[in-house]
Amino acid sequence: xxxxxxxxxxxxxxxxxxxxxxxxxxxxxxxxxxxxxxxxxxxxxxxxxxxxxxxxxxxxxxxxxxxxxxxxxxxxxxxxxxxxxxxxxxxxxxxxxxxxxxxxxxxxxxxxxxxxxxxxxxxxxxxxxxxxxxxxxxxxxxxxxxxxxxxxxxxxxxxxxxxxxxxxxxxxxxxxxxxxxxxxxxxxxxxxxxxxxxxxxxxxxxxxxxxxxxxxxxxxxxxxxxxxxxxxxxxxxxxxx
Numbered sequence: 001x002x003x004x005x006x007x008x009x010x011x012x013x014x015x016x017x018x019x020x021x022x023x024x025x026x027x028x029x030x031x032x033x034x035x036x037x038x039x040x041x042x043x044x045x046x047x048x049x050x051x052x053x054x055x056x057x058x059x060x061x062x063x064x065x066x067x068x069x070x071x072x073x074x075x076x077x078x079x080x081x082x083x084x085x086x087x088x089x090x091x092x093x094x095x096x097x098x099x100x101x102x103x104x105x106x107x108x109x110x111x112x113x114x115x116x117x118x119x120x121x122x123x124x125x126x127x128x129x130x131x132x133x134x135x136x137x138x139x140x141x142x143x144x145x146x147x148x149x150x151x152x153x154x155x156x157x158x159x160x161x162x163x164x165x166x167x168x169x170x171x172x173x174x175x176x177x178x179x180x181x182x183x184x185x186x187x188x189x190x191x192x193x194x195x196x197x198x199x200x201x202x203x204x205x206x207x208x209x210x211x212x213x214x215x216x217x218x219x220x221x222x223x224x225x226x227x228x229x230x231x232x233x234x235x236x237x238x239x240x241x
Contacts, residue, residue, distance in 0.1 A: 032226060034072040036092045037062070037216065038083035042167075044192050045097050045115060045214070048077055058097045058114050062216065064240035069232060081147055084217075093222045097214035099149045104217050112234045113213035118187040119150070123205040127181050131207060140181040143174050150184055168193040175204065186212070 039046045045058040054075060066073045076083075076092065083095040088107045100110055121131055129136050137159045144151045146164035154161050165171040168185055172193045175183045183190065187208065191201055216233070223230055 032071065032093075032229070034074055035066070035094070036074045036076065038076050038078055038086050038092045038095045039097070040080040040083060041077055042080075042097070042189065044188060046077070058214070061114050061237065061240050062096065065233060065237040068236035068239050087217060087219050090219060090221050092219075094216050094218040096216040098217055099212050099214055101149050101152070108217035108219055109223055109230060110215040110217050111230060112237060113215055114237065115214040116211055117189075117214065119184065119209045119212050120187045120190070121205075121207040121209065122175060122183040122185065122190055123207065124175060124178070124181050125204065126178070127205075131182060141179070142182050142184065143171050143180040144184040145171060154184060169196070172197060172199070 041048050043056065045056050047056040048054055054077060059075065086092045087095050094108065097115055098104065123131055127140065129140060137157070140160060142154060142159045142161045143163035143165060144154055144161060145168065146166060151161065163174050163180055165174060168189045171183050171185060172190065174180045176199065194201055218230060
């Protein structure tokens with residue numbers, strides 16, 4: 001497998017960064033010409049370094065999976081809402097890493113989990129209320145990454161969500177500067193943002209809520225044309241640890 005980063009003409013509203021995997025020895029009759037996946041810059045799962053190289057925990061597992069399958073692939077880094085829209089409209093084959101919801105299930109089918117991670121409340125040390133008290137959802141100021149499953153879930157459940165940050169770094173700064181009482185994020189993601197900002201990991205009170213599976217969501221249209229693909233993908237991914 002030869003993998004390289006290509007910086008070409010930017011996609012509309014995208015970063016214009018693409019990771020292309022080319023299998024030099026592929027001969028399987030099952031292989032699709034090239035599977036195109038869209039994703040967002042979301043450390044530590046999907047990252048872009050200063051040289052424009054795409055990596056991260058989820059990316060590495062997907063690269064391993066396609067290598068096991070002998071499957072050429074392309075990973076495009078872009079805005080999260082754009083990644084989902086391109087799958088919904090059949091412009092790319094899938095997006096990652098995302099949890100399950102009814103909207104996504106209407107146009108895509110999820111793989112087995114590529115990452116399983118704890119969701120957690122990160123609570124300002126100034127907060128004295130019991131966050132598990134039902135009244136806290138109305139009295140405290142909550143922040144969560146905008147236009148995500150987490151954001152939709154808190155809004156649906158009536159939480160007082162007052163901020164709409166686009167990434168974990170912005171969410172952290174809002175909590176750090178006292179604009180929020182509680183931030184809701186994946187534990188690993190938020191703690192990496194804290195580490196980058198030089199904030200001790202025990203500065204905020206952390207309350208885990210649940211473990212969430214993050215998957216690749218493949219277009220139903222694509223899977224209808226390749227009915228054995230998802231099963232082969234899951235089997236190949238099981239060999240990647």
